[in-house]
Amino acid sequence: MSADTVRTWRRRFLERGVDGLYDEPRPGAPRKITDADVERVIAKTLEEKPKNATHWSRKSMAEHSGLSKSTVGRIWRQFQLKPHLADTFKLSTDPLFVEKVYDVVGLYFNPPEGAVVLSVDEKSQIQALDRSQPVLPIMPGMPERRTHDYVRNGLTTLFAAFDVATGEVITALHRRHRAAEFKKFLIRIDKEVPAHLQIHLICDNYGTHKTPAIRTWLAKHPRFQMHFTPTGSSWINQVERWFGFLADQKIRRGAHKNVQALEADIRAWVKDWNEDPKPFIWTKTAEEILDALANFCRRISGAGH
Known part of the structure; x- marks a missing residue:
């Protein structure tokens, strides 16, 4: 005062x-x-x-x-009360949550020498949607307008490996989302990453990443090392943020008459991204993440320990 x-x-x-x-x-x-x-x-x-x-x-x-x-x-x-607002949350129940947080965040802050760290995931069931009537363009005093209803024209899945050091992305598009497609994507990564580099993959716990066929393939390619994020913690996987950019800039407001048009737009957007890639700057240490989650648990009722 x-x-x-x-x-x-x-x-x-x-x-x-x-x-x-x-x-x-x-x-x-x-x-x-x-x-x-x-x-x-x-x-x-x-x-x-x-x-x-x-x-x-x-x-x-x-x-x-x-x-x-x-x-x-x-x-x-x-008193900062907002009854009309509701937010979402999910606390991981992974028994190895702490170990996995330290593992993944450690790769972000201190990547191994002679290795590339790739944040990997699939954006599945991307819909080729076309509006039932033409989109009306933006005009002075009037936003772009589109019909609320749409026509579904098929699905595709985007496999992506985001290089946390450079921001470059390796991608592949497949109509199905199985271990077979994930194996094909691993083969593509193996071909595109220089042979002298070790490859550390950060993945979620989806079943297609852990099938016997995938484990057999990984055993035959020892330069690949898998690092799994805690269950229910997609926020720690950097490729999810990249998927958000793609959805905001190309997919969410796009209109596609077929899957081929959707995939062509995605390929073009990825090509432009890789011409000027931008890595994300990770700022939270593992200790800060765990302290923030502990404080949140103490604040919410019924969370226990």
Whole structure:
């Protein structure tokens, strides 16, 4: 606080003792909303739900509490309560969660010498969707408009290996999503990565990554080393962020009359990306990740240990 504020409170204490430290009456109309009113709104918001609804609105809380909608809104803003919003979360139950976090994050911060680290996954069931009517282009004062309904024109799956050091991506498109296609993708990686480099693959725990056929192939190619992310923790796999860029920039608002057109667009987008690749900068250490998760578990009710 400012030096003037300190001087004011010291002077009031010298003049009137402890009584001088109480707030003096403020000018203006007396306060109409009591602390009990505020406490009642907060308690209702946190501990109860309205009848026949999943969450409170300003209108329903105002009717229940007898306060105005604007007053309810001010109380919620003051205490950062947002009943209309809901977020998602999932805590991993992997018994080797800590070990896997240290393993994967260690590869991001300290990649082995003479090796390439690839973040690998599949974006499955990418739909070739075409709108039922032509898309209307953006105009001054009017956003791009499209029909809410669409026609499904088939599916494809994108296999991707994201080089965490350079940002370059090795990809392959297949119509099916089986261990056989994953094996073909491993063969492609083996051909494209220089033979003198070891290959560390960061994968999730999907069944196609662990079949006997895949294990047999890996045993015959010892330069490949698999590192599995914890179950339910796709956020730690960098290729997922790359998939997000692809979806935002090419797929989500795209219109494709067939799978071939969709795959051509994906190949073109990947080619442009690899002409100017950008790696992601990983900033969280394993200790920081584990501390953040521990704090979250302490905050949520019923999480136990």
